[in-house]
Amino acid sequence: MFKQKTTEQIKSASRKTDSGSYAFYNNPKYRGMIYQALLIFGLAYFFYAIISNTLGNLEAAGIKSGFGFLSNAAGYDVLMSLIDFDSTDTYLRVFIVGFLNTILVSILGIFFATILGFIFGVMYFSKNFIIKKFSVVYVETFRNIPLLLQILFWYSAVLATLPGPRDSLSLGEAVFLNVRGLFVPKLIGEGGSGFVYAVIAIAIVGIFVLRSWAKKRQELTGQQFPVFNASLAIIIGLPFVAALLSGFPFIVDYPSLQGFGFQGGITVIPELMALTIALSVYTGAFIAEAVRAGIQSVPHGQTEAARSIGLKEKKIMSLIVVPQAMRVIVPLLNSEYQSLVKNSTLAAAIAYPDLFNVFVGTALNQTGQAIETIFLAIVVYFAVNMLISFIMNRFNGNVELVGR
């Protein structure tokens, strides 16, 4: 991005500099140098002033600097952690716990937002008037209400009004929903479960092999292969057969009401639920707009041409419209995913223990080391966003127009 040349640069490079006929300060080259020197001096002074002020202020307040605090004991507990954690662990472990929680909510949010966004984006093109309006109402409602308000709404106006543990809503005595959260059964692998996991991995690899084989065969012979159905059969069938062969080495841990709360299974705390719902619904509205824009960007002539050569309506969508729409959708998705990760910091409002809340919130309050904690948090968000950008750009390379 530093190397892009504007038309002005190219022009000035090709312009002849005839230094004899005018004063040297009118020469754009020297002028640029003078301006940049001034800029550097200004910035250097600015940073010098900031750094010396900061050091002075820190000294006056008696705050240590440096990252030494990371190995100190944190002394507080975290509401939810994916790895073992107790209050005697270090700040570094707090950092990791928070990071994992942020990743968890981001992945959940991206997953559900993408599904919602694509469903409502495609619904806009329904021939059914009501369905179309439904999509418009969804997008316009949730896009125009601040995300923080939505998070608080789900958390304190919807989830907080759920019944208590004793009268929780249940689905077949396995899934329970109450004011303490969502309780779902957990699958615990016993001896021999490694075999099933290995078979799942083989099935996933097998699908990719099958896809490339089918594509090659179609290019050579023109014969098509039902890749989707075959993949579905492989991914469900193979692990099932493997589980049967090894005598189903799993036990299901159902949540059950014991005393005042539920024991066993997986607990999804209401904070996580509220944040995931709000993030997915809000970002989903933006993704729906992106999908709509993508599909609208495909000229109608493409659909008509596809019809004229006799493709079925389903095939027109999957072979002609969607691949072209993806070129518009993927870059937009990239920025939506990045803003979802950035917006997950709003967890602080409902005390979901994400990186920002446990690290910048609590750790900063306890140590007073504002610069170090905020710096670490910012670096993480930058890194995650760069990772998303990298993945989406790779994906974009796949859908981009190939110049021949």
Added chain:
Amino acid sequence: MQNIFKTEPVEFKPAAALPAPSSTVGPVAWAKANLFSSIPNAVVTTLVVLGLISVVPGIIDWMFISATWSGASQEACVSDGACWVFIRAWSQQFFYGSYTDGQLWRVNLSLLLLFVVIVLSFTLPANSRLKVSIPLFLALPFVCIAILDGRLLGLQFVSTDLWGGFSLNVLMAAAAIIVAFPFSFLWALGRRSEMPLARSISVIFIEFFRGVPVLALFFMGSVMLPLFFAEGTNVDKLVRVWIVLIFFMSGYMAEVFRGGFQAVPSGQYEAADSIGLGYWQKTLLIILPQVIKVSMPNILATFVMLFKNTVFLLIIGIPEVLQTLLTALSNSNWLGGHAVEGYVFVGAIFWVCCFGMSMLANNIEKKLDTSHRN
């Protein structure tokens, strides 16, 4: 002799067109085409209509029919419906925060000034529009601060701790975007500049403020910024947040302007060069007006984002409208669970403002769109 060829000139009158077949016009045909075009469509329509019938009357009943509209305290709310008394009792706080009673006209005056300047910037004659409205806009935040604070004008002093409510959201967003304007313009110019250092500094700045979560910026504003000032300087909390919002906004707006600069045809730059205008003359007189015009929809979209983000101020404890709502909900006289009413009310205010602005952006975009693709 009679000329048989001579006849009265008869004007050709086509017979009136027959009306369209009754099966293609009218509500029945419309419903047939849009609601019941196929069996799955008909099923979906029926299901959705049934769903709406089972939900909507309940909502309407809750919101309007069995809602309580008048009263002074929570005791008035005896019915099952919404308790709008809650909103009514707190409406002054929702809108003005805890701004001193009797001085509210100053908040109104500030909002009025903002409104007048916006209207002027659209209605002034085209030749003087930018020349008049840009200085007005740039002066506006400072005039509003003087009015609200009051010390400079010899009015009663109102501390910034008392400013709040929805008017704070509006004024904060407006003040931030107005001051961010010239900065973002400079960053965009820097990013297009031919000076490598200026370009890299602009790129780093823009990408930093676009890449960092807004909340991190607010935290920086409230805990890091005080460290940057010389010892003993005490900068007001609202001013620090304002600075943060300005930087945040100028990062986003710089990208909007960059798009605008690219949209101006290169012939405009060349024509300006050829009549011998200098760099600033070219930029300010020829390019900037066109950039502002083409980026207007995106500027509005960015403003909507900023406006929604002003709610985040509650996390660092500034009494904007949502923070006021949370305070009201935890007030001991109003513990009757009015959360839904409160969120619906605040959400509706934001929705109306944001939706209105995005409609406006759409209209401007349509006006600007000179292509004839559809």
